[in-house]
Amino acid sequence: MCAIAGIYNVSSDLTALEIAELVTRMAGLMAHRGPDDQGFWQSENGRCAMSHRRLSIVDTTSGGHQPMTSNDGSKVIVFNGEVYNFQELRDTLIGTGSNFKSKSDTEVLLEGLNRKGIDFLTYIDGMFGFGLFDSSNDTLLLARDAFGEKPLYYTFQNGIFAFSSELKALTLLPGFDPLITDDLISTYLAFQMIPAPYTIYHHCYKLEPGHTLRISPTGPGKPIRYAHWQSTDKLDSDASIGKKVDELHELLFNSVRRRLIADVPIGAFLSGGVDSSTTVAIMTKEFGHQVQSFSVGFKDCNESEHEDARNMANLLGSRHDDIMIDPANYVDYMKMLAAVLDEPNIDSSCVPTYFVSKLARSQVTVAMTGDGGDEMFAGYSRYFQLADEASAHSSDIKSRKWHVGRAYYTFMGQLFPDNYIKDIFDSVPTLASDLLLEARRELDMDSRSIINRLRQVDVKNYLPVVLAKVDRMSMLNSLECRTPFLSPEIAKFAAGLDSSALYGDGKGKYILRRVAERYIPKSWLERPKKGFGIDPFSPIVKGRLLEEANKLLTDPECTLVRYISKARLQNLVAEKFPNWSFYHLWGILLLDYWLRSNLHRPCRGSAQ
Template sequence: MCGIAGLFDLTGRLSPERLGMAARSMAAALRHRGPDGEGIWTSPDGRCVLAHRRLSIIDPTSGGAQPMTSADGRHVITFNGELYNYPDLKSDLEAAGMSFRTRSDTEVLLSGLARYGADFLTRCDAMFALGWYQQDERRLTLARDAFGEKPLYYFATADVFAFASELHALALAPGFDPTIDIDELAGYLTFQYVPAPQAIYRNCRKLEPGSILTVEPGRVGAPVRYFSFETSGERTGTASLDELADELEELLVRALKGRLLSDVPLGAFLSGGIDSSTVAALITRKLNRSLKTFSIGFSGDVDSEHNDARAIANHLGTDHHERLISPDQTDMVELLAQRLDEPNADSSCLPTYLLSSFARESVTVALSGDGGDEMFGGYGRYFDSVAATAANRDRILAGTWTTGRDYYSGRILIFEDRGLRALMGEAPDPMPNLLWRLREAINQDSRPFINVFRELDSQNYLPGAVLAKVDRMSMQHSLEVRTPFLSIDVARFAARLPEDRIAVGRQGKLVLRRVAERLLPPDWLARPKKGFGMPVAGWGEATMRPVVDRLLASSDCRLAEWIPRAQFDLYRQGSIGNSSFYQLWAVALLEHWLRTHPSLCGRARMPEPVPAAAG
């Protein structure tokens, strides 16, 4: 787990010295991602500079330092992530006649790319973002893992192409433009993140998950997908739940073996949910490994999961560590805004940040259960929307109700259409168009709805909100987080599950639950699902309303540069009292983010004020 950055001179008009200085500044901005070392590599012709900040996990000796050059000097890589199946891939490459100088997974990845090209990525069980330079071809290739566990941003001007793990670093590249349009703000306020491939800045982009991008002198190519998570259209299956559970258990154990490889201390997050608990149970019961587990709870919150986590830890016999906290959320929203390179309104950023800080006191790597809901169908909104569809058959036939509109509503959006208009006056054109495309993707699909929801969430919500949150909050503390549920083999298994092997009524994760039943107490599995997030009832909403009111009314309000103050006044008078905690949190975080990051107002929204409506 590391931080990467790089620059490519598209025209030959920039000096190597300027590129090198910029690359060093970009690497320094990523120190929290890699406190154990720094490396800068410049091509002999001065056209390409690669930078790396290292968090040593596998082969912590100097042999694993980056950027890494191949033995023949033709290939160079800067790599952020972990290649979990590198022992098997290394054996295959050795059988093909290749030799290795280090124990590093980076050398295996570089050797595979050098021999097989970008097609080698389809053989990798990994989380990663990388920049790979081929000196003979003068070609830079960027690539990102299948689900977007590791981030990668880029931009291009007429003269230079730049990329980095975080926008904090990219902002230091020559030619960076800090302009933000109202479209990006509207996207964030709708989805709680800026939908890819856009980034918060007008001229920056995110490389989407499972994609590669090539850059050559004078040319920046278009991203190309090498992996897509595509779910089944089957409604019924022939394999029993026990047969499927046998297969899944084997796949998870294999995925965990790779994710337990580490030359530094390793533990696991334990929230008390089925996903993280199953991970811990498989490690302790099937792999017979001792395990440190970590959980946090909120003081005064009756729904805090730390008690459930403690019970599972006792059952499994883990070396359990817990901490009860009572953070000042008004201070924490400002802190999180400063630390986030791009706004992310997932309120569980806060507990993830605090849990990562706590775990890092003892370990450098932590396993998590992220991805379990998307892979196996665990979100309550899936069942709510399926039930709503069944209850509205007549309206569907009459053309007055759609499943797509029901799913992409307050079930998953922070501000849906009406609420966004109440805040902004009118939603910018790209936002209704994007929502229309997502809703129509559901309405026009003949597959089971729960499979369509899983696929869309894996493409959008998972990388946009969940994985971005985990990466940024953990890496603020130089902690690597790994999840077995996003193993390529586990994902392919999950993708082919038919509807009746995912859920029955409101009971989801049928196959994963069958695996868990073999390892965890039945009464514990019967508990209702809880989310790992802020205790928003009561003190959450009561605290955030006056905070947002003050921020919007203040003379130095940054959002007022994009949205007319008269519109804010209407919103404050008519809607703020009805706004949910999640809406208030999103607005407060965005305002603090704009105050603490480079940001110039580009295209603003300047409508006539409209009456506020409840969101």
């Protein structure tokens, strides 16, 4: 797990020395992602330079140093992430004539790309963002993993193409334009985080998950998709469900086994829920690991899950530690994180994720998580709520009076609905409008079961919010997080599940719960689900948020008034909207404090 940065000079007047100094500064800004080592490389013609900060996990010797050059000297790579099946791929490559100098997964990735090109990406079980320079044709290749577990930002401004693991590093570019438009603000409010390929900055982009991008002397081409997750409907009989439980059990076993490979201590986040509990159960019961598990709790909050985590740790035999957060300080925590987030993210569980990551890093370097389990195996109650509503409106759906897409992307999958956004900007700006229309059409123009439709749109639009939260909060603490639920084998298996395998006994994750029952009492698994975060209706927290929001209206340092008029902010703070909640206040306040800590240039309307 690392930080990467690079520049490809297409047509700027920067000298090779200036490019070298700039790339080194970019990587230095992300030192928290890689505190163990640093490296730099520049092409002979000075056109391309890449820098790397390393968090040493696999092969902690100098053999894993980056940037890394291929054996034939033709290619150089900077890589952020892990290739979990690198040992298997290494053996296959050796069988076809490859030689290796280290035990590093980076060298396996580099050799595989050198031998097979981008087709090699389809063999990888891992998370990654990387830059690969090919001196034979003077091109740079960027690639990102299938679900976007690892970030990869880029921009092309003033003749310079640049990429990095964090958006802030790009702001160091000379003449950088930090333009932020109504389009981007409204998209953030609707989706909780701006979906790829867009970012909070008009001229910067995120490489979409499962995509590559090639840059040549004439500039960047168009991103090309190499991986896509799509759920399918295939009705399973009771007998085949039993076989699928066995199959999933074996897939989880192999996925956890691969993710236990490291030359540093490994622990696990443990919430007491089915995803993290099943992961820890496999670690302890199948592999005999004395797991160090970690959780977070909230003082005086009924929804705090730390007691469940403690009880689960006792049941599974893990050594357990937890940290308690005082809700009275939640707003202060938000301000602190807003100042260090590379891009605003409304997910309020950033706070507990940050603190549990900090606790874990004091004892381990890697932590297992349960992320992706809800999307892969239908763990969100909103899926079944909407399915029931659709059933009740079946005749209205046929007559087009009621739409699944609008119901979901207004009341469930959309934080600030259209009428809120219209009140802020007079109309829904173009980008947010287009993205919402696309998401709604994807749900409406589909014959699959509603649960499978929702899983797919959440993998595209909501899972990135969750994964960005985990990546940013863990890496601020130099901690690597690994999830077994997003391996390509499990993702393929989950994509083929029918609703009958996802929903049973009145609960989601039916097939995953059947696997979990092999380790955990069924009565435990039937408890109500708790979210990994503060009770949003906690009077302490909401009271502090309201107090802070009212201060915002008279604070001369308020930056948000450059984007949203004070009168409209006042309407938002006054809770004049139906279903106005903790999360809306949180999103507005976090955006203001993010703007105070970052470069920005407002532009009303949609920039061209």
